[in-house]
Amino acid sequence: MSSDFILRTTSISHQMDFPVYVVLPGSGVGLRFGSPTPKQYTCVLNKPLFLYTVQAFHRFPWVHTVVVVVSPDDIFWVKEQLKKNNLTRVRVVAGAETRHRSIYNGVKALRDVYTGDAVVLIHDIVRVLAEESVIKDVALAAKQHGAAGITRPLTSTVIARDSDGFLSESLDRTKYLASEMPQGFQLDIINTAYEKASEYDFEFGTECLHLASKYTGTRVRLVEGPDSLWKITYRKDLFAAEGILRENLSSIFIEEGFTNQRENIMSSIAEGNLKVIQQLSPLL
Template identity: 50%
Template sequence: MDLENVCVVLPAGGCGVRMEMDTPKQYCKVLNRPLILYTIHSFHRLSWIKMIVVVVDVSYLEFMQNLLTKYKFTKVKIVTGSPTRHRSIYNGVKALETVCKPDDVVIIHDAVRMFTDEQTITQIAMAAKEHKASGVYRPLISTVIAPDSDGFLEESLDRNRYRASEMPQGFHYSVISAAYQKTTDYDFDYGTECLLLASKYSGVKARLVEGSSNLWKVTHKKDIFAAEGVLKESDISVCLNCEDIHLRESLMKQLQHKKFKIHGLQEGQNKENNVEPSVFIHVLDCNEHLTQHMVACSDEFISHCDNSACYLLDRVLLLVVREIPCESNHLTIIRLMQNLKKIHQDKETLVYCVVYQDETQIEQLIEMVTSVVWNRDPVLSGQVLFVS
């Protein structure tokens, strides 16, 4: 079964009360990017997704439009939300009225579920195409109980029978549109489950698909830190250019320990599983051509970024230099790095330089390199870091 003309509705009008922050959680920064960009990217990268409707609060319309323009998301339409989740989703569904045929699939997803993989999206779309409605679930982790009006246990549900409903969910356009047209004010104001509306008002029972463990929702402050860790482990791939065999092997071992994907430039290895390298490490010898080599590495790196696919995380250029013998050379490298920083700021890339003396500092060098790659601190971009 081929997929085409699949559309997506992302409700993103919530205020994030549980996050206890002034900024709604969908706009909180995760590795220097608003969270919602990662969710949009999950769908936008798929060729068979025709349009993504993002439903936002009116106060974020301009902000959202600027983000879409900046990151070249061309398949996204923005509409204003309403006071409740279901009313906002309905606004998004109505925005597709002239885009979707009755049996086209519409996927509904939460803007703060960042890590939806292509396999899950495809399974949901295929199941919705065949069965008119589909949803993803996960096993219950905790037992669900119900208290009575006095605060005492009234009921406990069997975990083996019940499941946790997750997102995304898929529907024929005619099914979800008709369901919302018939929905009562009570369900609009207090309902939370789209699959139930399809069953209750359109008479369609959803096909359920077991989902992966990455479908969790960013809800609390701690989830932001968890999301950063997941992104670093899953999305960081390193292109390593180092002629010193011992140093290269030691670096590769430590980077792989951090679960980074490794690309060996000098061995002619290219993209692994179609993953673009996001970190480029060049180990350079200190000679009379050092500054020219550093500039050449920077130019090559920027050219690669300009010609490669959209990548949300800050890309990193790390120049490792062995043995800068005199202080005047130190100052030359420091000034050069400050100039490179200005160039890379415009490109939203990060550039660092790490200097070490000899083989006795290899262990400390490896620790520093892996720390720089893992932390990707924009404050340190343009700095020369000396291994001591």
């Protein structure tokens, strides 16, 4: 496979008329994942999971900078991985003990580079499937309204239990939505929200959109997203992610006229041929 194919496929992207930055929080340990290795560093097709997410944003020329927030102990190793994969528009900063504190560290890392009309996208580092159309929808909505987030309809009814373990309430799921990622903000808005946030918000809060609404009065625009926005939470999710990544490669071969080479290339990937995987990874 020629390098011309790689470049041609990865350059199909349109510019935005305002700067866009990305913050990827990834300093958690992933207790539900059930592994001594944090899920963001688990290998899929011979590559750490977090690299797929970084590359998904890095391939868009209109993304100015990607900020990866990791545990202080992992900074050197993460930088080495980024260097090996030629990911140049990336900053690595130290995370903190809670999710919101880590995200705020990522936002603060942009203070010396962003302009007043900038938008920052916050995205889970283990959501490896970042479609350009979805990302642009959120960025454009955030630019227009100040803050925006992707949502999906609830597929299960949400119930509450009392202190004795019995059903106390059942919510009408048609009135509620699942909040997904990415979420986008005018950079001044999310920075102000964090400056005003309470210690309780930093310790127990989970929703960035709520902080923007609560502390800046911003009306948050909700954008319905596709069903490919799930994040890797449990070990079984790795198998689904690997299957989707393989399927994406298969689609690329067919669309680009590489059908005759598809079987040989896919066999190389299945066998862990690192050279082939590194060559194709920007396409994922």
